[in-house]
Amino acid sequence: MPTDALLDRFLTGLAPLAPVAVWAHGSLAGGDYQEGRSDLDLIAVLDGPVTPRTVWRLGLLHARLRDAPLAGQLHCTYLTPGTVHDAGRRHVTWAHQQLFKRTVTPVTRRELHAFGRVLHGEPPRHLLPPVPDAQLAGFVVRDQRDFWRPAVRRPHLWKQDVWVDLGLLTLARATVTLRDGRLISKREALAELPALGAPGEVVEDIARRRYGTPEAPTGEWTARRAELTRDYLGPAIDTLVASYD
Missing domain, CATH: 3.30.460.10 (Beta Polymerase, domain 2)
Structure with missing residues:
Protein backbone atom coordinates (compact mmCIF):
# COMPACT_ATOMS: atom_id res chain seq x y z
CA MET A 1 0.00 0.00 0.00
CA LEU A 128 -0.45 17.50 24.80
CA PRO A 129 -2.59 19.46 27.27
CA PRO A 130 -6.35 18.91 26.87
CA VAL A 131 -8.40 21.42 24.86
CA PRO A 132 -11.21 23.05 26.90
CA ASP A 133 -14.60 23.17 25.18
CA ALA A 134 -14.64 26.97 25.29
CA GLN A 135 -11.27 27.18 23.55
CA LEU A 136 -12.40 24.80 20.81
CA ALA A 137 -15.69 26.64 20.25
CA GLY A 138 -13.98 30.03 20.20
CA PHE A 139 -11.53 28.89 17.55
CA VAL A 140 -14.28 27.37 15.38
CA VAL A 141 -16.32 30.60 15.47
CA ARG A 142 -13.29 32.78 14.67
CA ASP A 143 -12.31 30.50 11.78
CA GLN A 144 -15.76 30.85 10.24
CA ARG A 145 -16.00 34.59 10.87
CA ASP A 146 -12.46 35.73 10.11
CA PHE A 147 -11.32 33.31 7.41
CA TRP A 148 -14.23 31.70 5.61
CA ARG A 149 -16.67 34.62 5.61
CA PRO A 150 -14.21 37.06 3.95
CA ALA A 151 -13.27 34.32 1.47
CA VAL A 152 -16.89 34.08 0.29
CA ARG A 153 -16.52 37.63 -1.05
CA ARG A 154 -13.74 36.55 -3.45
CA PRO A 155 -15.59 34.98 -6.41
CA HIS A 156 -12.56 33.56 -8.22
CA LEU A 157 -11.73 31.20 -5.33
CA TRP A 158 -15.00 29.33 -5.62
CA LYS A 159 -14.32 28.04 -9.12
CA GLN A 160 -11.78 25.69 -7.53
CA ASP A 161 -12.82 22.27 -6.20
CA VAL A 162 -10.85 22.63 -2.98
CA TRP A 163 -12.62 25.83 -1.92
CA VAL A 164 -16.07 24.43 -2.61
CA ASP A 165 -15.32 21.20 -0.78
CA LEU A 166 -13.61 22.67 2.26
CA GLY A 167 -15.94 25.66 2.52
CA LEU A 168 -19.06 23.53 2.81
CA LEU A 169 -17.53 20.66 4.78
CA THR A 170 -15.88 22.99 7.28
CA LEU A 171 -19.19 24.76 7.85
CA ALA A 172 -20.91 21.43 8.57
CA ARG A 173 -18.13 20.32 10.89
CA ALA A 174 -18.20 23.66 12.71
CA THR A 175 -21.96 23.42 13.13
CA VAL A 176 -21.76 19.98 14.73
CA THR A 177 -18.84 20.95 16.96
CA LEU A 178 -20.67 24.01 18.28
CA ARG A 179 -23.96 22.17 18.61
CA ASP A 180 -22.78 18.86 20.07
CA GLY A 181 -19.22 19.52 21.25
CA ARG A 182 -17.75 16.77 19.06
CA LEU A 183 -15.61 16.48 15.95
CA ILE A 184 -16.82 14.70 12.83
CA SER A 185 -15.16 13.41 9.68
CA LYS A 186 -15.56 14.93 6.25
CA ARG A 187 -17.79 12.02 5.24
CA GLU A 188 -20.04 12.70 8.23
CA ALA A 189 -20.01 16.42 7.38
CA LEU A 190 -21.15 15.64 3.85
CA ALA A 191 -24.11 13.75 5.27
CA GLU A 192 -25.00 16.76 7.45
CA LEU A 193 -25.10 19.28 4.61
CA PRO A 194 -28.58 18.51 3.20
CA ALA A 195 -30.18 19.10 6.62
CA LEU A 196 -28.31 22.40 6.84
CA GLY A 197 -29.90 23.58 3.59
CA ALA A 198 -26.84 23.28 1.37
CA PRO A 199 -27.58 23.15 -2.39
CA GLY A 200 -28.17 19.52 -3.36
CA GLU A 201 -26.39 19.77 -6.70
CA VAL A 202 -23.21 20.91 -5.00
CA VAL A 203 -23.40 18.29 -2.25
CA GLU A 204 -23.76 15.57 -4.91
CA ASP A 205 -20.82 17.04 -6.82
CA ILE A 206 -18.62 16.87 -3.72
CA ALA A 207 -19.68 13.28 -3.05
CA ARG A 208 -18.81 12.20 -6.59
CA ARG A 209 -15.38 13.80 -6.49
CA ARG A 210 -14.46 12.57 -3.01
CA TYR A 211 -16.00 9.11 -2.99
CA GLY A 212 -17.09 8.22 -6.52
CA THR A 213 -15.98 8.61 -10.10
CA PRO A 214 -15.83 12.31 -10.95
CA GLU A 215 -16.56 13.70 -14.38
CA ALA A 216 -14.63 16.56 -15.94
CA PRO A 217 -16.64 19.70 -15.09
CA THR A 218 -17.83 22.09 -17.76
CA GLY A 219 -17.12 25.79 -17.46
CA GLU A 220 -20.84 26.40 -17.13
CA TRP A 221 -21.16 24.03 -14.17
CA THR A 222 -18.05 25.41 -12.47
CA ALA A 223 -19.50 28.92 -12.64
CA ARG A 224 -22.93 27.77 -11.46
CA ARG A 225 -21.43 25.74 -8.64
CA ALA A 226 -19.46 28.76 -7.46
CA GLU A 227 -22.57 30.93 -7.44
CA LEU A 228 -24.66 28.33 -5.60
CA THR A 229 -21.94 27.80 -3.01
CA ARG A 230 -21.36 31.49 -2.31
CA ASP A 231 -25.09 32.30 -2.17
CA TYR A 232 -25.54 29.58 0.44
CA LEU A 233 -22.34 29.85 2.42
CA GLY A 234 -22.36 33.57 3.21
CA PRO A 235 -25.73 33.65 5.00
CA ALA A 236 -25.09 30.23 6.59
CA ILE A 237 -21.85 31.44 8.16
CA ASP A 238 -23.52 34.66 9.33
CA THR A 239 -26.27 32.65 11.04
CA LEU A 240 -23.82 30.26 12.68
CA VAL A 241 -21.57 33.02 13.99
CA ALA A 242 -24.50 35.10 15.25
CA SER A 243 -25.73 32.11 17.24
CA TYR A 244 -22.44 31.66 19.11
CA ASP A 245 -20.57 34.97 18.96
Missing part, protein backbone atom coordinates in the same frame (compact mmCIF):
# COMPACT_ATOMS: atom_id res chain seq x y z
CA PRO A 2 1.63 3.30 -1.04
CA THR A 3 0.51 5.09 2.13
CA ASP A 4 2.17 2.56 4.43
CA ALA A 5 5.33 2.53 2.30
CA LEU A 6 5.58 6.32 2.46
CA LEU A 7 5.02 6.41 6.22
CA ASP A 8 7.70 3.75 6.71
CA ARG A 9 10.19 5.76 4.65
CA PHE A 10 9.29 8.93 6.51
CA LEU A 11 9.72 7.36 9.96
CA THR A 12 13.02 5.78 8.94
CA GLY A 13 14.30 9.11 7.65
CA LEU A 14 13.15 10.91 10.79
CA ALA A 15 14.77 8.43 13.20
CA PRO A 16 18.18 10.22 13.35
CA LEU A 17 16.38 13.27 14.78
CA ALA A 18 15.20 11.15 17.74
CA PRO A 19 11.47 11.87 17.66
CA VAL A 20 9.67 11.48 20.98
CA ALA A 21 6.40 10.88 19.15
CA VAL A 22 4.82 10.90 15.70
CA TRP A 23 1.04 11.12 15.39
CA ALA A 24 -1.46 11.13 12.55
CA HIS A 25 -4.59 13.26 12.67
CA GLY A 26 -7.25 14.24 10.14
CA SER A 27 -8.69 11.58 7.86
CA LEU A 28 -5.69 9.28 8.26
CA ALA A 29 -6.57 8.89 11.94
CA GLY A 30 -10.31 9.42 11.78
CA GLY A 31 -11.25 6.59 9.42
CA ASP A 32 -12.12 8.67 6.35
CA TYR A 33 -8.80 8.36 4.53
CA GLN A 34 -8.99 8.04 0.72
CA GLU A 35 -5.62 7.01 -0.71
CA GLY A 36 -4.56 9.36 -3.49
CA ARG A 37 -7.20 11.94 -2.50
CA SER A 38 -6.67 12.63 1.19
CA ASP A 39 -3.70 14.37 2.76
CA LEU A 40 -1.47 12.56 5.24
CA ASP A 41 -1.57 14.94 8.22
CA LEU A 42 1.16 14.29 10.79
CA ILE A 43 2.60 15.82 13.95
CA ALA A 44 6.13 14.96 15.10
CA VAL A 45 7.53 15.85 18.52
CA LEU A 46 11.33 16.06 18.31
CA ASP A 47 13.61 15.53 21.31
CA GLY A 48 15.37 18.87 21.25
CA PRO A 49 15.21 22.44 19.99
CA VAL A 50 14.40 23.01 16.34
CA THR A 51 17.60 24.81 15.34
CA PRO A 52 18.50 26.10 11.86
CA ARG A 53 20.45 22.86 11.36
CA THR A 54 17.36 20.85 12.34
CA VAL A 55 15.30 22.75 9.80
CA TRP A 56 17.92 22.03 7.13
CA ARG A 57 17.83 18.32 8.00
CA LEU A 58 14.03 18.29 7.82
CA GLY A 59 14.11 19.94 4.42
CA LEU A 60 16.61 17.31 3.23
CA LEU A 61 14.42 14.51 4.60
CA HIS A 62 11.37 15.69 2.69
CA ALA A 63 13.38 16.35 -0.47
CA ARG A 64 14.52 12.72 -0.41
CA LEU A 65 10.89 11.58 -0.25
CA ARG A 66 9.77 13.52 -3.32
CA ASP A 67 10.07 10.51 -5.61
CA ALA A 68 7.68 8.44 -3.47
CA PRO A 69 4.02 8.05 -4.44
CA LEU A 70 1.79 10.39 -2.39
CA ALA A 71 4.77 12.40 -1.09
CA GLY A 72 3.10 15.64 -2.14
CA GLN A 73 0.24 14.87 0.23
CA LEU A 74 2.39 14.29 3.30
CA HIS A 75 2.23 17.24 5.70
CA CYS A 76 4.04 17.32 9.04
CA THR A 77 4.36 19.92 11.80
CA TYR A 78 7.35 19.65 14.14
CA LEU A 79 7.05 20.37 17.86
CA THR A 80 9.28 19.70 20.88
CA PRO A 81 8.42 18.80 24.47
CA GLY A 82 9.21 22.40 25.39
CA THR A 83 6.87 23.97 22.83
CA VAL A 84 4.01 21.50 22.62
CA HIS A 85 1.95 23.29 25.30
CA ASP A 86 1.89 26.68 23.54
CA ALA A 87 -1.29 26.70 21.41
CA GLY A 88 -0.41 30.08 19.91
CA ARG A 89 3.13 29.19 18.84
CA ARG A 90 3.97 28.74 15.17
CA HIS A 91 5.94 25.57 14.48
CA VAL A 92 8.09 24.47 11.56
CA THR A 93 5.87 22.64 9.08
CA TRP A 94 6.36 20.79 5.82
CA ALA A 95 3.35 21.06 3.51
CA HIS A 96 2.70 21.82 -0.15
CA GLN A 97 6.33 20.94 -0.92
CA GLN A 98 7.83 23.66 1.26
CA LEU A 99 8.82 24.55 4.82
CA PHE A 100 7.03 27.32 6.70
CA LYS A 101 5.56 27.91 10.16
CA ARG A 102 2.00 27.49 11.46
CA THR A 103 0.16 26.77 14.68
CA VAL A 104 -1.33 23.48 15.77
CA THR A 105 -4.96 24.55 16.07
CA PRO A 106 -7.36 23.61 18.87
CA VAL A 107 -9.24 21.44 16.34
CA THR A 108 -6.09 19.46 15.55
CA ARG A 109 -5.23 19.19 19.24
CA ARG A 110 -8.71 17.91 20.06
CA GLU A 111 -8.51 15.44 17.15
CA LEU A 112 -5.26 14.09 18.53
CA HIS A 113 -6.80 13.53 21.94
CA ALA A 114 -10.02 12.07 20.52
CA PHE A 115 -8.68 9.72 17.85
CA GLY A 116 -5.04 10.49 17.09
CA ARG A 117 -3.14 7.58 15.61
CA VAL A 118 0.23 6.87 17.22
CA LEU A 119 2.84 6.06 14.59
CA HIS A 120 5.78 6.22 16.97
CA GLY A 121 6.48 6.86 20.63
CA GLU A 122 4.30 8.51 23.26
CA PRO A 123 0.52 8.96 22.84
CA PRO A 124 -0.88 12.50 22.62
CA ARG A 125 -2.36 12.42 26.13
CA HIS A 126 1.15 12.13 27.61
CA LEU A 127 2.43 15.28 25.93
Whole structure:
Protein backbone atom coordinates (compact mmCIF):
# COMPACT_ATOMS: atom_id res chain seq x y z
CA MET A 1 0.00 0.00 0.00
CA PRO A 2 1.63 3.30 -1.04
CA THR A 3 0.51 5.09 2.13
CA ASP A 4 2.17 2.56 4.43
CA ALA A 5 5.33 2.53 2.30
CA LEU A 6 5.58 6.32 2.46
CA LEU A 7 5.02 6.41 6.22
CA ASP A 8 7.70 3.75 6.71
CA ARG A 9 10.19 5.76 4.65
CA PHE A 10 9.29 8.93 6.51
CA LEU A 11 9.72 7.36 9.96
CA THR A 12 13.02 5.78 8.94
CA GLY A 13 14.30 9.11 7.65
CA LEU A 14 13.15 10.91 10.79
CA ALA A 15 14.77 8.43 13.20
CA PRO A 16 18.18 10.22 13.35
CA LEU A 17 16.38 13.27 14.78
CA ALA A 18 15.20 11.15 17.74
CA PRO A 19 11.47 11.87 17.66
CA VAL A 20 9.67 11.48 20.98
CA ALA A 21 6.40 10.88 19.15
CA VAL A 22 4.82 10.90 15.70
CA TRP A 23 1.04 11.12 15.39
CA ALA A 24 -1.46 11.13 12.55
CA HIS A 25 -4.59 13.26 12.67
CA GLY A 26 -7.25 14.24 10.14
CA SER A 27 -8.69 11.58 7.86
CA LEU A 28 -5.69 9.28 8.26
CA ALA A 29 -6.57 8.89 11.94
CA GLY A 30 -10.31 9.42 11.78
CA GLY A 31 -11.25 6.59 9.42
CA ASP A 32 -12.12 8.67 6.35
CA TYR A 33 -8.80 8.36 4.53
CA GLN A 34 -8.99 8.04 0.72
CA GLU A 35 -5.62 7.01 -0.71
CA GLY A 36 -4.56 9.36 -3.49
CA ARG A 37 -7.20 11.94 -2.50
CA SER A 38 -6.67 12.63 1.19
CA ASP A 39 -3.70 14.37 2.76
CA LEU A 40 -1.47 12.56 5.24
CA ASP A 41 -1.57 14.94 8.22
CA LEU A 42 1.16 14.29 10.79
CA ILE A 43 2.60 15.82 13.95
CA ALA A 44 6.13 14.96 15.10
CA VAL A 45 7.53 15.85 18.52
CA LEU A 46 11.33 16.06 18.31
CA ASP A 47 13.61 15.53 21.31
CA GLY A 48 15.37 18.87 21.25
CA PRO A 49 15.21 22.44 19.99
CA VAL A 50 14.40 23.01 16.34
CA THR A 51 17.60 24.81 15.34
CA PRO A 52 18.50 26.10 11.86
CA ARG A 53 20.45 22.86 11.36
CA THR A 54 17.36 20.85 12.34
CA VAL A 55 15.30 22.75 9.80
CA TRP A 56 17.92 22.03 7.13
CA ARG A 57 17.83 18.32 8.00
CA LEU A 58 14.03 18.29 7.82
CA GLY A 59 14.11 19.94 4.42
CA LEU A 60 16.61 17.31 3.23
CA LEU A 61 14.42 14.51 4.60
CA HIS A 62 11.37 15.69 2.69
CA ALA A 63 13.38 16.35 -0.47
CA ARG A 64 14.52 12.72 -0.41
CA LEU A 65 10.89 11.58 -0.25
CA ARG A 66 9.77 13.52 -3.32
CA ASP A 67 10.07 10.51 -5.61
CA ALA A 68 7.68 8.44 -3.47
CA PRO A 69 4.02 8.05 -4.44
CA LEU A 70 1.79 10.39 -2.39
CA ALA A 71 4.77 12.40 -1.09
CA GLY A 72 3.10 15.64 -2.14
CA GLN A 73 0.24 14.87 0.23
CA LEU A 74 2.39 14.29 3.30
CA HIS A 75 2.23 17.24 5.70
CA CYS A 76 4.04 17.32 9.04
CA THR A 77 4.36 19.92 11.80
CA TYR A 78 7.35 19.65 14.14
CA LEU A 79 7.05 20.37 17.86
CA THR A 80 9.28 19.70 20.88
CA PRO A 81 8.42 18.80 24.47
CA GLY A 82 9.21 22.40 25.39
CA THR A 83 6.87 23.97 22.83
CA VAL A 84 4.01 21.50 22.62
CA HIS A 85 1.95 23.29 25.30
CA ASP A 86 1.89 26.68 23.54
CA ALA A 87 -1.29 26.70 21.41
CA GLY A 88 -0.41 30.08 19.91
CA ARG A 89 3.13 29.19 18.84
CA ARG A 90 3.97 28.74 15.17
CA HIS A 91 5.94 25.57 14.48
CA VAL A 92 8.09 24.47 11.56
CA THR A 93 5.87 22.64 9.08
CA TRP A 94 6.36 20.79 5.82
CA ALA A 95 3.35 21.06 3.51
CA HIS A 96 2.70 21.82 -0.15
CA GLN A 97 6.33 20.94 -0.92
CA GLN A 98 7.83 23.66 1.26
CA LEU A 99 8.82 24.55 4.82
CA PHE A 100 7.03 27.32 6.70
CA LYS A 101 5.56 27.91 10.16
CA ARG A 102 2.00 27.49 11.46
CA THR A 103 0.16 26.77 14.68
CA VAL A 104 -1.33 23.48 15.77
CA THR A 105 -4.96 24.55 16.07
CA PRO A 106 -7.36 23.61 18.87
CA VAL A 107 -9.24 21.44 16.34
CA THR A 108 -6.09 19.46 15.55
CA ARG A 109 -5.23 19.19 19.24
CA ARG A 110 -8.71 17.91 20.06
CA GLU A 111 -8.51 15.44 17.15
CA LEU A 112 -5.26 14.09 18.53
CA HIS A 113 -6.80 13.53 21.94
CA ALA A 114 -10.02 12.07 20.52
CA PHE A 115 -8.68 9.72 17.85
CA GLY A 116 -5.04 10.49 17.09
CA ARG A 117 -3.14 7.58 15.61
CA VAL A 118 0.23 6.87 17.22
CA LEU A 119 2.84 6.06 14.59
CA HIS A 120 5.78 6.22 16.97
CA GLY A 121 6.48 6.86 20.63
CA GLU A 122 4.30 8.51 23.26
CA PRO A 123 0.52 8.96 22.84
CA PRO A 124 -0.88 12.50 22.62
CA ARG A 125 -2.36 12.42 26.13
CA HIS A 126 1.15 12.13 27.61
CA LEU A 127 2.43 15.28 25.93
CA LEU A 128 -0.45 17.50 24.80
CA PRO A 129 -2.59 19.46 27.27
CA PRO A 130 -6.35 18.91 26.87
CA VAL A 131 -8.40 21.42 24.86
CA PRO A 132 -11.21 23.05 26.90
CA ASP A 133 -14.60 23.17 25.18
CA ALA A 134 -14.64 26.97 25.29
CA GLN A 135 -11.27 27.18 23.55
CA LEU A 136 -12.40 24.80 20.81
CA ALA A 137 -15.69 26.64 20.25
CA GLY A 138 -13.98 30.03 20.20
CA PHE A 139 -11.53 28.89 17.55
CA VAL A 140 -14.28 27.37 15.38
CA VAL A 141 -16.32 30.60 15.47
CA ARG A 142 -13.29 32.78 14.67
CA ASP A 143 -12.31 30.50 11.78
CA GLN A 144 -15.76 30.85 10.24
CA ARG A 145 -16.00 34.59 10.87
CA ASP A 146 -12.46 35.73 10.11
CA PHE A 147 -11.32 33.31 7.41
CA TRP A 148 -14.23 31.70 5.61
CA ARG A 149 -16.67 34.62 5.61
CA PRO A 150 -14.21 37.06 3.95
CA ALA A 151 -13.27 34.32 1.47
CA VAL A 152 -16.89 34.08 0.29
CA ARG A 153 -16.52 37.63 -1.05
CA ARG A 154 -13.74 36.55 -3.45
CA PRO A 155 -15.59 34.98 -6.41
CA HIS A 156 -12.56 33.56 -8.22
CA LEU A 157 -11.73 31.20 -5.33
CA TRP A 158 -15.00 29.33 -5.62
CA LYS A 159 -14.32 28.04 -9.12
CA GLN A 160 -11.78 25.69 -7.53
CA ASP A 161 -12.82 22.27 -6.20
CA VAL A 162 -10.85 22.63 -2.98
CA TRP A 163 -12.62 25.83 -1.92
CA VAL A 164 -16.07 24.43 -2.61
CA ASP A 165 -15.32 21.20 -0.78
CA LEU A 166 -13.61 22.67 2.26
CA GLY A 167 -15.94 25.66 2.52
CA LEU A 168 -19.06 23.53 2.81
CA LEU A 169 -17.53 20.66 4.78
CA THR A 170 -15.88 22.99 7.28
CA LEU A 171 -19.19 24.76 7.85
CA ALA A 172 -20.91 21.43 8.57
CA ARG A 173 -18.13 20.32 10.89
CA ALA A 174 -18.20 23.66 12.71
CA THR A 175 -21.96 23.42 13.13
CA VAL A 176 -21.76 19.98 14.73
CA THR A 177 -18.84 20.95 16.96
CA LEU A 178 -20.67 24.01 18.28
CA ARG A 179 -23.96 22.17 18.61
CA ASP A 180 -22.78 18.86 20.07
CA GLY A 181 -19.22 19.52 21.25
CA ARG A 182 -17.75 16.77 19.06
CA LEU A 183 -15.61 16.48 15.95
CA ILE A 184 -16.82 14.70 12.83
CA SER A 185 -15.16 13.41 9.68
CA LYS A 186 -15.56 14.93 6.25
CA ARG A 187 -17.79 12.02 5.24
CA GLU A 188 -20.04 12.70 8.23
CA ALA A 189 -20.01 16.42 7.38
CA LEU A 190 -21.15 15.64 3.85
CA ALA A 191 -24.11 13.75 5.27
CA GLU A 192 -25.00 16.76 7.45
CA LEU A 193 -25.10 19.28 4.61
CA PRO A 194 -28.58 18.51 3.20
CA ALA A 195 -30.18 19.10 6.62
CA LEU A 196 -28.31 22.40 6.84
CA GLY A 197 -29.90 23.58 3.59
CA ALA A 198 -26.84 23.28 1.37
CA PRO A 199 -27.58 23.15 -2.39
CA GLY A 200 -28.17 19.52 -3.36
CA GLU A 201 -26.39 19.77 -6.70
CA VAL A 202 -23.21 20.91 -5.00
CA VAL A 203 -23.40 18.29 -2.25
CA GLU A 204 -23.76 15.57 -4.91
CA ASP A 205 -20.82 17.04 -6.82
CA ILE A 206 -18.62 16.87 -3.72
CA ALA A 207 -19.68 13.28 -3.05
CA ARG A 208 -18.81 12.20 -6.59
CA ARG A 209 -15.38 13.80 -6.49
CA ARG A 210 -14.46 12.57 -3.01
CA TYR A 211 -16.00 9.11 -2.99
CA GLY A 212 -17.09 8.22 -6.52
CA THR A 213 -15.98 8.61 -10.10
CA PRO A 214 -15.83 12.31 -10.95
CA GLU A 215 -16.56 13.70 -14.38
CA ALA A 216 -14.63 16.56 -15.94
CA PRO A 217 -16.64 19.70 -15.09
CA THR A 218 -17.83 22.09 -17.76
CA GLY A 219 -17.12 25.79 -17.46
CA GLU A 220 -20.84 26.40 -17.13
CA TRP A 221 -21.16 24.03 -14.17
CA THR A 222 -18.05 25.41 -12.47
CA ALA A 223 -19.50 28.92 -12.64
CA ARG A 224 -22.93 27.77 -11.46
CA ARG A 225 -21.43 25.74 -8.64
CA ALA A 226 -19.46 28.76 -7.46
CA GLU A 227 -22.57 30.93 -7.44
CA LEU A 228 -24.66 28.33 -5.60
CA THR A 229 -21.94 27.80 -3.01
CA ARG A 230 -21.36 31.49 -2.31
CA ASP A 231 -25.09 32.30 -2.17
CA TYR A 232 -25.54 29.58 0.44
CA LEU A 233 -22.34 29.85 2.42
CA GLY A 234 -22.36 33.57 3.21
CA PRO A 235 -25.73 33.65 5.00
CA ALA A 236 -25.09 30.23 6.59
CA ILE A 237 -21.85 31.44 8.16
CA ASP A 238 -23.52 34.66 9.33
CA THR A 239 -26.27 32.65 11.04
CA LEU A 240 -23.82 30.26 12.68
CA VAL A 241 -21.57 33.02 13.99
CA ALA A 242 -24.50 35.10 15.25
CA SER A 243 -25.73 32.11 17.24
CA TYR A 244 -22.44 31.66 19.11
CA ASP A 245 -20.57 34.97 18.96
